Amino acid sequence: MASEKKKKKPFFTWMLILGAFAARETQEAYHSHDFYFTATGSSGSFLDFIVITVVDDVQLCSYHKEKHQVVMKEAWMYQALGASEIAQKQQKLLDLEKNFQWAFKNLIKNQTKSEKNHTLQVFVNCEVDKDIQVSSHFQFALDGEDFCQMVEEPGHWVATKPEAQHFKFLWDSPFWKRRVKHYIQEDCIDSMNKVLQYSSMRENVPPEVTVSRHDAPDGRVTLSCRATGFYPRSILLYWEKDGELGVWGQESSSGTLPNADATFYLQVTLELPSGVPGTGYTCVVEHSELETPATFPVPGKPYMERTLVMALSILAVIILVLSCAGAFIRWKKRKTGITNQLEGPFPSPPAIPLQ
Template structure:
């Protein structure tokens, strides 16, 4: 049951962790789940560079070790000989911390009957194309709802409810806690992100142009709509814009969010409604990093099944016929903040709910890819 919940959550994360064109991000998603039937908890961590998962740790696995989830991470033994052992020890320790945190938060919310509960955290950074830090992320949730988040510019905490106020009151007076997280985001997080981008450049820095087509649909009331569909592109950032007589129709356009295509690329569509006979006034403009210039498409009645595929190397457009056999439907779980639109945060508490003071880089802060303070 816990794994299926996490799977649904992560599908939403993949669809929503997009960055601006040319920029890159690294995020770690931590999830702790109580298991009343077993009398313990499960702790899972997954790491993403852009949309690519590259590491995973599961406290309920047989090995209980941090493991690679991308082929390019197999080179890490040569780059950092002690990397996997250090990461394993960090997350085994975090698994114990999260178990205590689950007990602490049950007390905050008067959940004395036990049951299934979750703590989630997202921590990470985004860098520009030049490699400078654009923003950092440090957010938590409890039982699927926002809990507390750090504003790295002001070093202040935002609590989502009265339960989270307990943690805020303990964390805010201790400025060193927020400062240590900010230092990690600005230094270590960006350092490791740049290192991973070099190691996985063949996958992470590639660009695949979109295949695009325009189709027409008729409604029962006689209204028609045109749909501009793009697929097979990477990275995920793309712009689909409908224009009527050259003017953008943003208010009349329906979008779906960019979502995984199942093969390492992405897909997206945008639709616009109109009265019959107006179709020739509309064009779809497509902009993507892999395109030398924006692509403009119109609906062609005699060629409605033709996909336009952009060849970057040749710099020309090639028309090919493709048959669409199905559609991929992904379920979104939550919507929320700009960078992470699903709940993921964590709290760390000591015995009796007392906040443990930072003692060293091994006890507090997000050092070495994810160590945490005990909190409450």
């Protein structure tokens, strides 16, 4: 089984490389819109309801049960959507509160402790590339555990908990399929396009890139390329050797993750087989804020032998200087002792008798 995986690995790696080339043409046109619904309550009460929407990983707006009002993150977003559409969204969310109340009553009606508070979460996502929908997701969770989710296309649902099977009649109904399709198109895709046509979600920033290498005692070399502080999210990082793409070793990626300032970072590593020197490699970075693909060469192997020789040489010089100083001090003491002996009291000469 392990040998089969090894045989397939180069094929899948090449598929990733080909996918990277294809992504270069579309990375600027890719956008995503995410909805996060969180409700808290029991079969007899509805305590809280919060909605947050995010476009390209930047918060667009929020809604809270207490205020019953859609709050846009930035002032220009009100103009992008328009007062009429925002009012419609508020009404839809008011109606959605009733749907969540119905869900609490039916999801937990068989529990003995029906008054216990529960948390129901819903995640909705749509993604477009060059104005073409490429994917959409619906996912439900109850008390932090997956409940059911929509996969592949609107209308195909999978129950992730046995209790979810009781609602299969609802998912398979034409009414529910129309609601899901309508929501994805109108509330997710159309709203996102209106915002993006008006303005980008934030100022674009090019990535800051650092490349490093680590030489293990057993001869393995690991190369690392890190891009951080960039926006928008779409970015490509890949390895070349002497200007050529290829399968050079075991590659891994951190995935594109958010920073605290709403920018992103991505780190990719390349572990070379033992004995491969790791010379001639570069990290290539492509981002919409870079006019052309930027290349960052991997630093050379650190000369440990030269460092050791230099350290030993310095140590030898220090020892030699100390030895010379010690010899000089001993010679000085010896010289001082001889001089003191020569300058000391001498015996009186013998008396000469008078004639």
